[in-house]
Amino acid sequence: MVAAQSTRRRAIILLVLTAIILITLDLQNSSAISGLRSIFGTVFRPIEGTTRVVTRPVSNAWHGIFDYNNVLDENDRLREQVAQQEGATIAAAASVRLAQELLALNGLPTLAGINAVSAQVIGNSPTNFSQTVEINQGSESGIRVGMPVLNAAGLIGKITKVFTDRSIVMLITDPDFALSIKVVNAPRATTTTTTIARSNAAVPSPVVPVDPGSSSDSAVDTTTTTTTTTTIAGFTPTVTTLPAVPSGVSSITVPLVSELAVRETGVIEGRGPSRQPIVRFVDNSLRFGDIQVGVPIVTAGGSQSLSPPDIMVGKVARVVERLGSAGPILEIELVADLSNLSFLRVLLYQPITEKPAP
Amino acid sequence: MNRFLTIMASRWMRLVLVLLIVLSLQTTLFTELRPFGVAAQVVLLMVVVAGSIFGVAIGALTGLIAGLMYDLILSTPVGLGSVALGLAGATAGLLIYFFNEPTWWMRSIAIAVVSSLGEIYYPLVQATVGLDGWLQLRLVKVVLVVAVCNLLLSPLAIVVCRWTLSERKTTL
Numbered sequence: 317m318v319a320a321q322s323t324r325r326r327a328i329i330l331l332v333l334t335a336i337i338l339i340t341l342d343l344q345n346s347s348a349i350s351g352l353r354s355i356f357g358t359v360f361r362p363i364e365g366t367t368r369v370v371t372r373p374v375s376n377a378w379h380g381i382f383d384y385n386n387v388l389d390e391n392d393r394l395r396e397q398v399a400q401q402e403g404a405t406i407a408a409a410a411s412v413r414l415a416q417e418l419l420a421l422n423g424l425p426t427l428a429g430i431n432a433v434s435a436q437v438i439g440n441s442p443t444n445f446s447q448t449v450e451i452n453q454g455s456e457s458g459i460r461v462g463m464p465v466l467n468a469a470g471l472i473g474k475i476t477k478v479f480t481d482r483s484i485v486m487l488i489t490d491p492d493f494a495l496s497i498k499v500v501n502a503p504r505a506t507t508t509t510t511t512i513a514r515s516n517a518a519v520p521s522p523v524v525p526v527d528p529g530s531s532s533d534s535a536v537d538t539t540t541t542t543t544t545t546t547t548i549a550g551f552t553p554t555v556t557t558l559p560a561v562p563s564g565v566s567s568i569t570v571p572l573v574s575e576l577a578v579r580e581t582g583v584i585e586g587r588g589p590s591r592q593p594i595v596r597f598v599d600n601s602l603r604f605g606d607i608q609v610g611v612p613i614v615t616a617g618g619s620q621s622l623s624p625p626d627i628m629v630g631k632v633a634r635v636v637e638r639l640g641s642a643g644p645i646l647e648i649e650l651v652a653d654l655s656n657l658s659f660l661r662v663l664l665y666q667p668i669t670e671k672p673a674p
Numbered sequence: 675m676n677r678f679l680t681i682m683a684s685r686w687m688r689l690v691l692v693l694l695i696v697l698s699l700q701t702t703l704f705t706e707l708r709p710f711g712v713a714a715q716v717v718l719l720m721v722v723v724a725g726s727i728f729g730v731a732i733g734a735l736t737g738l739i740a741g742l743m744y745d746l747i748l749s750t751p752v753g754l755g756s757v758a759l760g761l762a763g764a765t766a767g768l769l770i771y772f773f774n775e776p777t778w779w780m781r782s783i784a785i786a787v788v789s790s791l792g793e794i795y796y797p798l799v800q801a802t803v804g805l806d807g808w809l810q811l812r813l814v815k816v817v818l819v820v821a822v823c824n825l826l827l828s829p830l831a832i833v834v835c836r837w838t839l840s841e842r843k844t845t846l
Contacts, residue, residue: 324731324732324735325731327735328731328734328735328738328760331735331738331739331742331756331760332738332757332760334742334753334756335738335741335742335753335756335757335760336753336757337753338742338745338751338752338753338756339751339752339753339754339757339803341752342751342752342753343751343803349752352746352752353746353747353752356743356746356747357746357747359694360694360697360698360746360747363694363695363698364697364698364701364702366698367695367698367699367702367703368698368702371699371702371703374703374707375702375703375706375707378706378707379706439701439702439705440705441705441748441749442700442701442704442705442713442744442747442748443713443715443748443750443796444712444713444715444793444816444820445750445796445797445800445808446748446749446750448749476749477749484749486749491805491806491807491808492805492807586807587807587810588807588808588810588812589711589812590810590811590812591810
């Protein structure tokens, strides 16, 4: 009896030490641990597959009892959404194509130029303390750790573990998730008036063509008085007389620089399934202005970012202002519904810094 | 050869095989059925039941083995679940230390309480290696649902655990 107890005590000590060593090795990304996972996966997958087949009727019955009404409601809601979006999709597709053509013409990277792999979600995380899903594509399809994962709506997460024929995707809501993003803020609400000195001030002025390049240099924005005065290059007010009736003048509307969207970078971080992700480290600059609820959040891209630029992530749901020079914290409403993932797209994208040297 | 057969016929080998099935149930059925959005933890239940029936040492060993197996299918660092479940098994084993022959209802309450504690151990252990962010208000809901689910499933788990971990005389 005493000998048995002593053996058990030794076994416990041995296992605790093993656990601590394994934690240390795994946190250092040891290949031995990856191998161990892979071997265990090979043994475990057939058992899991059999259990899945055997327990499917129970699972179906559960969903039939508890989710039937939700599915009906969701079905109605989705039908309405589809009807609303059908028209908008055609216009949006044309705009996206146009934007991609423009980007390609200017030699800028577009998402269309990045290869992608479609994958199906085959499992959720079995624990309550991890926001991951498992997909049925792995290193055989060219997937590597860090690649961004999207669904039809936008970004949903990134690859964190890759096996031969499956991968683990960490969702945006996981507290360990972080990615650099851009906040595309709308321009500040200002009353813009173009002041042009003319001989007859009482006559309404036609739209005057303005050279955008020169206007950006010479424009003086007085944001504190909410008035912008534009001085036009090459325009001599004293000798110009505008016609009283603007007949035959072609109108060209050129947006002012202050009317264009302003972008500021930050970092999106997950906060678990019950709380919305937040964006931190947004610059509190005057130029950027007040961030409005509803402005879009897209990926920032860059040579060190794991994601290419301009993938839709979500929109600002709440702005939490902070004192001092610390920028605000933004709560983000994700565009993708992470509770109901089925088919995903893994972008086979690696930043320049991650690509192996030839 | 005899030694190999003894090991293969031992209760620990039986435990590993049973845990493989329990683990597959965890990753399939109990990942799908999520009452109130929370997954019931049957691996934790097996560990807690083992501790409450066979004591601290067996509970801790079961927890360490089950945790190690669980870790190998999770994306979190290997060893975290092992430590958390080992602690849960040892905590459940304290029941026998305080009550020599616990009644069925005392055991049931202990299983529910220790299941709650076991579910708290995991984010605590995660936090110690820097994977924080899980200690939030949602934990209360998780703990309550896991405790109730484990309480309901405990009669079946007790039968399975007794069969798995009871010592049998082998004639080799």
